[in-house]
Amino acid sequence: MDSSPLRYQVAIVGGGLAGLATAILLGKKGYKVALF
Numbered sequence: 001m002d003s004s005p006l007r008y009q010v011a012i013v014g015g016g017l018a019g020l021a022t023a024i025l026l027g028k029k030g031y032k033v034a035l036f
Contacts (some may be wrong), residue, residue: 011036 009032012019023033 008032010034 008030010026011034012023012026013036015035019035023035027033
């Protein structure tokens with residue numbers, strides 16, 4: 001069994017300033033982020 005921490009996947013639609021800032025923040029918290 002894998003004992004690594006649970007990793008979430010998030011899709012962010014919009015690459016403006018708010019979208020990029022959100023992607024950076026979530027990435028630092030361990031989320032896998034995809035920008036569209």
